[in-house]
Each structure stands twice: as C-alpha cells, then as structure tokens.
Amino acid sequence: MNIFKSTVTALSLLAVFAPAVQAQKKKPQPPxxxxxxxxxxxxxxxxxxxxxxxxxxxxxxxxxxxxxxxxxxxxxxxxxxxxxxxxxxxxxxxxxxxxxxxxxxxxxxxxxxxxxxxxxxxxxxxxxxxxxxxxxxxxxxxxxxxxxxxxxxxxxxxxxxxxxxxxxxxxxxxxxxxxxxxxxxxxxxxxxxxxxxxxxxxxxxxxxxxxxxxxxxxxxxxxxxxxxxxxxxxxxxxxxxxxxxxxxxxxxxxxxxxxxxxxxxxxxxxxxxxxxxxxxxxxxxxxxxxxxxxxxxxxxxxxxxxxxxxxxxxxxxxxxxxxxxxxxxxxxxxxxxxxxDYIYAVRGAHGQNLPYNSADFDLGRTVFNKKYKLIYNAIWQIPYHPVDFAAQPFWLDLKQKHTEGKLEEKYDRLLFAERRPMFEIYDEEKDPDETDNLAGKPEIRETEHRLKTLLQEWMILNRDYLPLPIEPKAVAP
Missing domain, CATH: 3.40.720.10 (Alkaline Phosphatase, subunit A)
Incomplete structure (x- = not known):
C-alpha cells in the first residue's frame, strides 16, 4: 500500500513539474x-x-x-x-x-x-x-x-x-x-x-x-x-x-x-x-x-x-x-x-550603356545537363564583344593579329566571327571547352530537338519575351 501511494505521489509530482523541466531545455540555436x-x-x-x-x-x-x-x-x-x-x-x-x-x-x-x-x-x-x-x-x-x-x-x-x-x-x-x-x-x-x-x-x-x-x-x-x-x-x-x-x-x-x-x-x-x-x-x-x-x-x-x-x-x-x-x-x-536534371540560364542587357555592341546588349538563353548544352543566340547577327576588357592590351593585340591574318583559324572562329550561330550545341563530356558546335548535325538531331523543346517549355512557363526556339513548320497556302 505504501509503495502504491509513493508511486502515485511520484507520478503526480512528475506530471506537475515535467512541463517546467521541458521548458528549461533550450532548443538548439539555428546555425x-x-x-x-x-x-x-x-x-x-x-x-x-x-x-x-x-x-x-x-x-x-x-x-x-x-x-x-x-x-x-x-x-x-x-x-x-x-x-x-x-x-x-x-x-x-x-x-x-x-x-x-x-x-x-x-x-x-x-x-x-x-x-x-x-x-x-x-x-x-x-x-x-x-x-x-x-x-x-x-x-x-x-x-x-x-x-x-x-x-x-x-x-x-x-x-x-x-x-x-x-x-x-x-x-x-x-x-x-x-x-x-x-x-x-x-x-x-x-x-x-x-x-x-x-x-x-x-x-x-x-x-x-x-x-x-x-x-x-x-x-x-x-x-x-x-x-x-x-x-x-x-x-x-x-x-x-x-x-x-x-x-x-x-x-x-x-x-x-x-x-x-x-x-x-x-x-x-x-x-x-x-x-x-x-x-x-x-x-x-x-x-x-x-x-x-x-x-x-x-x-x-x-x-x-x-x-x-x-x-x-x-x-x-x-x-x-x-x-x-x-x-x-x-x-x-x-x-x-x-x-x-537540367540547368537554365539567360543573358540580358549589361551595364547602363546604349546597345552599341553585344557587351552592352545581348539576348541569349541556354539549357544543359551533364552531357549536352544548347545555347540560343537570339540576336545572332551581332558578333561577340568582350565584357569589361575590350580596351585591354591583350585583346587589342588579338584584334591586330586577327586583322593581319596572323591568328590561328580556330581562334578567329571563336572570337572574331562576323556573325554567331543562332544555335550552338556542345558535348560537355567530350568538349568541355565548348569549341565544336554540333548544332544542325544529323547525328544529334533528336538531342537538339529535345533541348529546344525543354527550352521552349521553360520560356513559355516563365513568360519569356524572346521568340521561341522552335519555329512553326511552313504551311502551304
């Protein structure tokens, strides 16, 4: 009987003091x-x-x-x-x-x-x-x-x-x-x-x-x-x-x-x-x-x-x-x-200048996974112009070599092409430097279409103001 009373008393005290004991325990501070x-x-x-x-x-x-x-x-x-x-x-x-x-x-x-x-x-x-x-x-x-x-x-x-x-x-x-x-x-x-x-x-x-x-x-x-x-x-x-x-x-x-x-x-x-x-x-x-x-x-x-x-x-x-x-x-x-599964990124206006070149104003979108990257150059007619270093000696030297025909063809193509391709596709595993554009090649036709479809979906869902990358097929009048 005494043992029973003692147990009841202990449980009663625990019920009374447990909330107070819990309140005293501090929650771990967030990092x-x-x-x-x-x-x-x-x-x-x-x-x-x-x-x-x-x-x-x-x-x-x-x-x-x-x-x-x-x-x-x-x-x-x-x-x-x-x-x-x-x-x-x-x-x-x-x-x-x-x-x-x-x-x-x-x-x-x-x-x-x-x-x-x-x-x-x-x-x-x-x-x-x-x-x-x-x-x-x-x-x-x-x-x-x-x-x-x-x-x-x-x-x-x-x-x-x-x-x-x-x-x-x-x-x-x-x-x-x-x-x-x-x-x-x-x-x-x-x-x-x-x-x-x-x-x-x-x-x-x-x-x-x-x-x-x-x-x-x-x-x-x-x-x-x-x-x-x-x-x-x-x-x-x-x-x-x-x-x-x-x-x-x-x-x-x-x-x-x-x-x-x-x-x-x-x-x-x-x-x-x-x-x-x-x-x-x-x-x-x-x-x-x-x-x-x-x-x-x-x-x-x-x-x-x-x-x-x-x-x-x-x-x-x-x-x-x-x-x-x-x-x-x-x-x-x-x-x-x-x-x-895929990463998306955009290129928009840069700085506060008027659109004198593609450093100031360029519009592009990209989608890529670990294997392939698609780049969509919406204003492809404008050549590459560097951001923040167009007046640097190394760039001026490269421009001079380009003008004189002394720059290797691959660098001329990458840096000084008169126009950029509208679409670029790179095999990120084989070509991590992104120098061999595969866009338009038959062997990756399905991959190109899949990437364009993914980009099209993302642009539509985000109310993008650029023209979509997949154009309608020609319809006979």
Whole structure:
C-alpha cells in the first residue's frame, strides 16, 4: 500500500513539474550563416578545384572541411541578374530582373527577410549587392527615389556597402559586434576581387609559369592579364581567411554555416557575359563542422537558385512555393544527390550603356545537363564583344593579329566571327571547352530537338519575351 501511494505521489509530482523541466531545455540555436561572395570568379580557378598554379590555402581549407560543388552554375553570366536569383531562389525571368539596372521589386521576397522574420539578425555588406537599381544616372536616381524603389534598407537589419578591403572587414566586424547575444545571424560579405580592374600586383604568379585554358591563344599579353586575374584571387583568399579566423576567435565556428560562391564567371575570354562555362560555372563551397561531412566533392548539377532554399532549410524555415530552387541539404552527409536534371540560364542587357555592341546588349538563353548544352543566340547577327576588357592590351593585340591574318583559324572562329550561330550545341563530356558546335548535325538531331523543346517549355512557363526556339513548320497556302 505504501509503495502504491509513493508511486502515485511520484507520478503526480512528475506530471506537475515535467512541463517546467521541458521548458528549461533550450532548443538548439539555428546555425549562423556567413555567405561570402566573390565577384567575377569562374571555376576552376582555385587550388581546391584543381587549378595547379594558384595558392588559395584558406578557401581550400574551407573545402577540405566541407563540401565542394564542381557543377555549380549561376542563372546568368552577369552580376545583377545572377545575384537576384541567388537572393530569391527564383530565376531571373520569373522575377523580371533581366535588365542590368533594375531594382528588385518590393513584391518579390528575398530570403534574408524570411530569416529575419524567424529571429535572425541579418546584414549585407561589402561589395555592392546590385539589387537596388543603379545610381549613376541622375534621372534614374530621381525615379528610384520618387517611387521608393530602393527596398533593401527595409529587408535587412544592417546594410552598408564599400569596395575597400579593409572597410569590408570593418563592416563585417561591426555587424558581428552589433548582433544580439543568443540570436542567430546571417550576413552576406561581398568582395570586389577578382573583378577588373586588376591591381593585386604583389599577389600575381609568374605569367610564364601558369596554365592557360586550352581554348585560349597563348600570347605574352594574355598570360600577363590572366596572371593578374589569378593574383586577385590569391589576394581574395587572404581576405576570406581573415573572416574565417575571426569566426574562430569569437567561438562561432562550430555553429556557423559558411558558404563561398562566385556571383558569375570572370571577365575573361568567353567568360563573363557569355553562356559558356567560363561565364556560368562558379566555385561553390559550404562548411558546417557538425552538419556537413568534411572532404566531400559533389558533381550534382547546382543552380544559383538553390542557395536560398538551402539556407532556409538549414534555418528550419519552410520554403515558399514560389522558390524553384532545390535545397542542397540532402547532399551534406554524403547521400546520393543528383541536383537538377537540367540547368537554365539567360543573358540580358549589361551595364547602363546604349546597345552599341553585344557587351552592352545581348539576348541569349541556354539549357544543359551533364552531357549536352544548347545555347540560343537570339540576336545572332551581332558578333561577340568582350565584357569589361575590350580596351585591354591583350585583346587589342588579338584584334591586330586577327586583322593581319596572323591568328590561328580556330581562334578567329571563336572570337572574331562576323556573325554567331543562332544555335550552338556542345558535348560537355567530350568538349568541355565548348569549341565544336554540333548544332544542325544529323547525328544529334533528336538531342537538339529535345533541348529546344525543354527550352521552349521553360520560356513559355516563365513568360519569356524572346521568340521561341522552335519555329512553326511552313504551311502551304
């Protein structure tokens, strides 16, 4: 009887005090998030991506401690269009961000807003994030202010921009100093490197000791220019290391997801501004000591639209149905993860100039999987014109060689054709440099039609304004 009474009493006390005990147990804090964005950074130009003549120990260490995605592609080969997709998890057509100077409409949700609503302290700092429009033209500024189109001041807790490396670190430190204790934080740290102008002279490798991409002409001026580009990346690596060291000193490493990504490809031959691999394929590395298995390399097809759902998933936030990207979290522990079946990307207007050439204004679309890529050049009559380096000595030298007939035929064809083909198809396995256009060849007729059909569907669903890639068959009168 006494035993029975004692048991009843104990159970009664447990029933009374159990809720209080449970309330005292703290839920694990969602991970902090640091998104580091390099500017104009093509894969594979990092040590961890297998490029031999570059020293990037800090970023390489990040890769060794986390997961590296070899097939990560931006949704456009231009910063505004690409960053808009990264920020929203939606493609650039869907959110109407194909004009370079467009501000992101206030009706379109950016993922930092969702993090903020869920209790995160949020910030964007460093290199201009490019999504509030452009203030270079006074008339544009008047319009932005008249209609209150600059919205990011209302989307995050902390918003500052600078191009100075030391100032970037100061803003980063200030943000963390202001972050409330016990509250998770998200911060985007943007760098200008390796964007032109190249000025990291003390970080440059010897031009004679570097490997050029196989589809580039090997000239002295081109080697010097590319060495300058690699120098910018090596300088960037030191700045990334500074951020990572600070996280360690603050005791934040263990519960911080660090993401490193390029915003689009580099301003290099057949890079930025083009739909080739050097324009779209960027480095993407993620590290979280507890949640991501270290030392992984993934060949899954990944798009810029996947960043937003991944960060929301990590934070335990429901992913809105409008987001079309895929969370990469399933890949974190080495599970089989295929990513996308196909990747889509667009080329739109660039900069604020009038359409003097294809650098300023070009319209193109692409769809590809691991085997084949289709590029649709809607204004194919306009020849290739480089973005951001048309006045550089190496390009002027190539133009002179072309004019004098001293440039090899394959480079003439790739760089100086009077007109581009309307359609290009490349075998990505056999021809990763994308130099042998297979479009129109009988042996890939079915593949070409399938890719055009996929692109047609995507363009229709996203209300694309370009002519569709499959034209009607001629009908007899």
């Amino acid at each position: 902090n998030i640091v998104l580091i964005v390099s500017d104009d950074h093509s894969a594979p130009f990092l040590g961890s991506y297998g490029y031999p003549e570059i020293k990037t120990p800090n970023i390489d260490k990040l890769a060794k401690e986390g997961i590296l995605y070899r097939r990560a592609y931006t949704t456009a080969p231009q910063c505004v269009l690409s960053r808009a997709a990264i920020m929203t998890g939606r493609n650039t057509l869907d959110i109407q961000m194909t004009r370079f100077s467009a501000p992101l409409d206030k009706s379109v949700m950016a993922y930092p807003e969702l993090l903020r609503k869920a209790g995160y302290h949020t910030g964007i700092l460093g290199r201009n994030f490019h999504l509030d429009g452009n203030r270079r033209v006074p008339e544009t500024v008047d319009i932005l202010e008249k209609y209150d189109l600059e919205t990011f001041k209302n989307r995050v807790d902390y918003l500052k921009t600078t191009g100075n490396r030391d100032s970037i670190y100061q803003q980063y430190s200030e943000f963390l100093d202001q972050a409330p204790k016990g509250k998770p934080f998200f911060v985007q740290v943007g760098y200008s490197d390796p964007h032109r102008v190249f000025n990291a002279k003390e970080f440059e490798p010897n031009p004679n000791e570097i490997s050029l991409p196989k589809h580039w002409p090997d000239t002295r001026q081109l080697r010097e220019d590319f060495a300058s580009y690699l120098g910018e990346i090596q300088r960037l690596d030191g700045d990334v290391g500074r951020v990572l060291d600070d996280l360690q000193k603050r005791g934040l490493t263990e519960n911080t997801l660090v993401v490193f990504i390029g915003d689009n490809g580099g301003a290099l031959l057949r890079g930025k501004g083009t739909l080739y691999n050097l324009g779209l394929n960027v480095p993407l590395i993620m590290r979280h000591p507890e949640l991501i298995k270290a030392g992984q390399t993934s060949d899954a097809l990944v798009s810029g639209i996947d960043i937003a759902p991944t960060l929301l998933h990590m934070a335990g936030i429901a992913i809105p149905k409008e987001i079309t990207g895929k969370s990469l979290v399933p890949s974190f522990q080495g599970a089989a993860f295929e990513g996308h």
